[in-house]
Amino acid sequence: MKRICAALLALMLPTGCSAEEMVAQPTLTGQAPIVIAHRGASGERPEHTLESYRLAIELGADYIEPDLVLTKDGILVARHENEISETTDVAAHPEFAARKATKTIDGAKVTGWFTEDFTLAELKTLRARERLPKLRSTDYDGRYDIPTFEEILTFLAETNKSRKNPVGVYPETKHPSYFIAIGLPHEAPLLALLDRFGYRGRSAPVFIQSFEVGNLKALRARSELPLIQLMDGEGGPADAPGTTYAAMTSPAGLNAIAAYADGIGPYKELVIPRTTLGTLGNPTHLVRDAHAAGLKVHPWTFRRENYFLPLGDKGGINPAGHGDLGAEIDAYLATGIDGLFSDNPREAVATVKKGNAK
Ligand code: G3P
Ligand code: CA
Numbered sequence: 031m032k033r034i035c036a037a038l039l040a041l042m043l044p045t046g047c048s049a050e051e052m053v054a055q056p057t058l059t060g061q062a063p064i065v066i067a068h069r070g071a072s073g074e075r076p077e078h079t080l081e082s083y084r085l086a087i088e089l090g091a092d093y094i095e096p097d098l099v100l101t102k103d104g105i106l107v108a109r110h111e112n113e114i115s116e117t118t119d120v121a122a123h124p125e126f127a128a129r130k131a132t133k134t135i136d137g138a139k140v141t142g143w144f145t146e147d148f149t150l151a152e153l154k155t156l157r158a159r160e161r162l163p164k165l166r167s168t169d170y171d172g173r174y175d176i177p178t179f180e181e182i183l184t185f186l187a188e189t190n191k192s193r194k195n196p197v198g199v200y201p202e203t204k205h206p207s208y209f210i211a212i213g214l215p216h217e218a219p220l221l222a223l224l225d226r227f228g229y230r231g232r233s234a235p236v237f238i239q240s241f242e243v244g245n246l247k248a249l250r251a252r253s254e255l256p257l258i259q260l261m262d263g264e265g266g267p268a269d270a271p272g273t274t275y276a277a278m279t280s281p282a283g284l285n286a287i288a289a290y291a292d293g294i295g296p297y298k299e300l301v302i303p304r305t306t307l308g309t310l311g312n313p314t315h316l317v318r319d320a321h322a323a324g325l326k327v328h329p330w331t332f333r334r335e336n337y338f339l340p341l342g343d344k345g346g347i348n349p350a351g352h353g354d355l356g357a358e359i360d361a362y363l364a365t366g367i368d369g370l371f372s373d374n375p376r377e378a379v380a381t382v383k384k385g386n387a388k
Contacts, residue, residue: 054385055366058321062386064369065378066200067091068331069110073166073373076158077117078108079174080185087189090379093198093237095371096182099205100214105150106179106223110161111135112205113142118156119172126152135208136268146212150178165335165350179220183227198235202260206245207269217245221253229255232292237328239295242269250290258328259287263297275300279316284323293326293368301329301365308341310361317365330371332359332378356381 057063070082071089083094096108112135115121120143129148132141145153159171177185179201190196203216220238229236232254239258240246246257261275277283279300287294296316303311320327333339337349345353355374359381362370372378 054364055317057366057368058324058326059368061368063363063367063382064092064198064328065090065375065382066093066095066328066369066371067375068095068371068373069097070094071373071375072161073334074376075170076160076174078110078177079158080177080181081170081174083177083182083185084189086375087197089375090383091197091375092369093200093235094182094186095200095202096177096179097202097204098179098216098220099145100209100216100219101145101148101150101153103149104214104219106216106219107145107150107153108177108179108182109145110204111140112145112208113140114145114156114176115142117161118158118176120156123156135205146209146214165337179223183223187227196235198237199229200237200239200258202239203242203245205268206240206242210245217248217252221249221255224255232256237293241267243267243273244269247290256293257291258293258295258326259291260295261297261300263299279314279319281319281322284320284325288323288325291325293328294320295328295330295371298329298331298362298370301327301367302361304340310340310342310358313365317367321366326368327366328369328371329362329367332362332370332372332374334374334377356384360385 067086069077071085072082075082075085078096086094097110098106099109099112101107120126126143129143131144132139133144153176156176157172158174158176160166160168186197186199206216209215224236234255237256237258238249239260241260241262246259249257261278266274278287300314301316302313305311317327332355334352334355335349336344336346336351336353339353340358343354343357345351355377359378363385370378
């Protein structure tokens with residue numbers, strides 16, 4: 031059966047095969063896939079807090095992922111966006127009411143409060159809250175502050191003192207060309223901090239990721255640290271009008287990426303699209319082609335709530351209920367991915383370990 035499944039897959043024909051019936055493809059290096067805790071253990075704690083990263087490490091994650099933006103005084107802090115009303119209590123602070131603004135970020139109008147309009151001391155008076163309160167617990171709202179990248183690296187260094195295998199860090203530069211345009215570039219403080227904490231050379235436990243291209247090329251010119259080109263399911267890099275992520279997934283596009291990066295971080299449906307019914311379809315050739323170009327593949331984002339799972343792995347009709355995330359991840363592991371981003375390192379680590387034990 032496995033041979034039939036592999037043959038159908040090679041011909042890009044519908045296989046109808048289960049994850050068990052597929053022939054698992056190897057990772058690029060033959061090493062086990064890594065679990066990257068997406069915004070920390072963000073399925074269980076407010077994202078991008080030290081507590082979210084701490085829990086992710088306790089649950090066995092190999093890397094923690096801080097998205098990085100800058101403050102008015104040039105400090106790198108962990109937030110998914112520079113607009114912070116969805117993940118903090120900023121709107122409840124009357125002293126900051128006048129900071130509300132509308133800006134154009136990567137071509138889109140955004141209204142709210144922006145990190146670049148706050149000093150670090152001001153941002154530190156805010157508290158994090160759950161982004162998805164309809165799907166996840168709000169029990170931890172109001173407890174944690176916004177961590178700086180330096181605080182995250184300090185915490186990681188302390189944690190790694192007692193570990194044989196260090197937990198790595200997987201920072202993302204958010205809106206890098208926007209921040210360059212307002213005089214707050216990521217690159218210098220990012221590289222300086224990583225260097226100060228001992229991240230040097232191609233095998234350092236770090237991956238720097240970006241949806242844009244220019245900052246990765248600039249980082250490559252200044253650093254040997256591993257770099258990851260992120261790819262969304264639609265559109266293209268904000269700093270490269272006319273370039274699409276779809277074109278970047280072609281063999282020629284992947285070869286071009288290999289000139290400046292070590293891997294790709296694709297939206298997961300670029301690896302396994304969903305059918306019109308919402309079930310998992312057949313894998314594309316992206317992992318095979320990326321490996322042929324020498325690139326690792328780390329798709330995102332794997333989440334346990336029914337709302338996010340493919341039909342077939344859902345555990346009922348309640349969007350906030352939990353389904354079989356392990357089954358979804360198993361199908362991806364069979365394609366040979368080199369790692370994955372998950373809000374739920376608890377389930378992701380268990381699934382990867384189970385696969386390794388076979
Ligand atoms: O960085 C990988 C993944 O996190 C990209 O999506 O929007 O969650 O940063 P986003
Ligand atoms: Ca990210």
